[in-house]
Amino acid sequence: MNKLYKTLIYDNEVSLSVLETTELVQKAIDIHGLDDKSAELLGGMLTAAAYMAGCLKSERGAVSMTVKSGDGSATVSVSGDVNGHIRGYVDGGENGLKGGTLTVVKDDGFFRPFVGACELKCNDVAENLMQYFHISEQIPTAVAIGVKVCRGKCLAAGGVIMQLLPGTSEENMDKAEIAMQNFVKVVEVVQEKGAEGIMNTFFPERMNIAGTSISFPEYKCNCSRKKIEGVIMPLGLNELLNTIKEQGSVNVHCHYCNTDYRFTESDVLKLFKD
Ligand SMILES: [Zn+2]
Structure with a gap:
């Protein structure tokens, strides 16, 4: 321990x-x-x-x-x-x-x-x-x-x-x-x-x-999907949808814990609806 x-x-x-x-x-x-x-x-x-x-x-x-x-x-x-x-x-x-x-x-x-x-x-x-x-x-x-x-x-x-x-x-x-x-x-x-x-x-x-x-x-890493949402949201809906059009999804990688967070079109739309 x-x-x-x-x-x-x-x-x-x-x-x-x-x-x-x-x-x-x-x-x-x-x-x-x-x-x-x-x-x-x-x-x-x-x-x-x-x-x-x-x-x-x-x-x-x-x-x-x-x-x-x-x-x-x-x-x-x-x-x-x-x-x-x-x-x-x-x-x-x-x-x-x-x-x-x-x-x-x-x-x-x-x-x-x-x-x-x-x-x-x-x-x-x-x-x-x-x-x-x-x-x-x-x-x-x-x-x-x-x-x-x-x-x-x-x-x-x-x-x-x-x-x-x-x-x-x-x-x-x-x-x-x-x-x-x-x-x-x-x-x-x-x-x-x-x-x-x-x-x-x-x-x-x-x-x-x-x-x-x-x-x-x-x-222990302190990242979470919720935190990553807070990071990508300021980019704005249009920018995120453009990225999804080009790359299929918005991907964020946490270097500290080697975790990939992936946001699809419906994930992003939901974020901005809430
Ligand atoms: Zn992390």
Whole structure:
């Protein structure tokens, strides 16, 4: 089962998140039919999205992240909401990322969304995310995210993320840095112990106390026929009927869940009658 533990450690000066996203990544592989390299790239980003979504406060909060490689050969897009519903897609992931940008849009549902961006340092999702937090949000963050895929099967995916809260003492910074050494090969640790095992082994004093939360992120798209209707209706009846005349139907594809929505002439006429 996918899991996200969140708690505060070291005199409540460091926020800790522990993620297990193996099933979430497997679902992405199954939906998109991904090769292993693409799966590792998208899986890392989905895990990052699960973390970011877990940090949202508002009921209507949502976050999306897009990575574009410098030469335009690869794109990864993921998003998540406050309910832990995570989704994403990847194009050209087999090419890897050779530089490029990471763009993050965080919407708390009330004010204007926060948009941050940074240059990609490398192919590694965790490194890039760390860079993003340092540059764009100015929060010192240690990120270990790993995904292991073999021939279409996700063997393990997850991560450990620590953020220093304002005013963290030197001593607790050092503690956090030392603790992160346990997660240099985080995917191996997730595979061996799972998120619960990581908590029990490394942070046992934080288990089963009020300040520690557990949630269950999952791969879930929020598209629906009703939503797609809302997307096509502004095109107008004439435009839609023209498309149907040319192509037989109006077809909309959701990249996130690989679902095709098809609207025939009678579907469209009914839409505008209601
Ligand atoms: Zn969808």
